Amino acid sequence: MxxxxxxxxxxxxxxxxxxxxxxxxxxxxxxxxxxxxxxxxxxxxxxxxxxxxFRDPVRVTPTDDRLVISPADGVVSSVGPGIPPRELGLGSGEMTRISVFMNVFSCHVNRAPVRGRITKIEHRPGKFLNAELDKASEENERNGLVIESPNGVVAAVQVAGLVARRIVCWAETGGNIAIGERFGLIRFGSRVDVFLPKTVTARVAVGQTAVAGETVIAEFGGPAATPLVRID
Incomplete structure (x- = not known):
């Protein structure tokens, strides 16, 4: 070395x-x-x-388009059906929602779960309930990104928590984003919800620890081969 x-x-x-x-x-x-x-x-x-x-460690991200990567460090708090926030314009039908809860000791830099074009970014003021609660997805302050990926529309929603009072997002509407690319940060305890087409297969379970930019949380289509990676 x-x-x-x-x-x-x-x-x-x-x-x-x-x-x-x-x-x-x-x-x-x-x-x-x-x-x-x-x-x-x-x-x-x-x-x-x-x-x-505020640490921002280097991550090794699989780049296979069939894989969905965790957008946050923390514990998987929810895997199942969920209705995306209304302001994102994704309809009222259920999608597959995977949530990752970050406590005050987690790395809070958020990364894109898939690659694609950002078609919408919407911020909505709200409450600051404990981000581990399911109703926090609906009632808390949040910021959502809609990404048009090779496998359909994916949304990543930053949700403020009990301590978090500031959601930072430096991505821009209309721009392209790479899988695992940094797009935002939440201060100081929160969660990120990922909304995916119902055709995906979840690859994580509630209670599992996830690493942003590295942990595979879901998969499109058939089993993915060993992917190439990007390091940043």
């Missing part, structure tokens, strides 16, 4: 969205240190957690 690979593996990159928060935590920690050593150490621990929260 080269020195470059060793350094890359030892230090996980931090997403730029986290810099202002890490900086603010650091400044507060220094100020607390002027009054109390104990408060300084508490602040230092919280600053380290903030940096850990």
């Amino acid at each position: 080269s020195l470059v690979d060793t350094v890359r593996n030892a230090f996980v990159p931090i997403h730029k969205e986290g810099y202002p928060f890490i900086g603010a935590f650091g400044v507060v920690t220094l100020l607390l240190g002027l009054f109390s050593t104990n408060l300084f150490w508490i602040g230092l621990i919280l600053t380290a957690w903030c940096a850990y929260f």
Whole structure:
């Protein structure tokens, strides 16, 4: 292993969205240190957690069009039929919904579950219920992407949670997105719902841990061969 690979593996990159928060935590920690050593150490621990929260590790993504990849790190909280959000214009019929819940220790950078063209992005204000609750998909603040993939329409919906107060999405309507490509981030605890055609076969179960950009959560058509991968 080269020195470059060793350094890359030892230090996980931090997403730029986290810099202002890490900086603010650091400044507060220094100020607390002027009054109390104990408060300084508490602040230092919280600053380290903030940096850990905004980590953006390299991922190895399968690129076979028959595969659907997890858009988030976390635990699979739901696998089954679900009606997509009305604002996405996908009709009132049921689709296959797979949800991944992220807690405050999960990596919160979200990645595209399939490749294709982004035909719609819709944000809807809402509540901040516990994202593990099923009704959070309908009542919480959310941001949805509709992707026209080689196998049909797929939607990825970022859902804010009890602690999360900000959904960030840097994808653009009309643009193309690659499978596993970063498209957004949620601060600080939340979930992502993926709505898929009912013809897919789910490849995960409730309670399973998923890794964004790597874990296969569903599959179109027949069994996929060993796919090529992209690393980023």
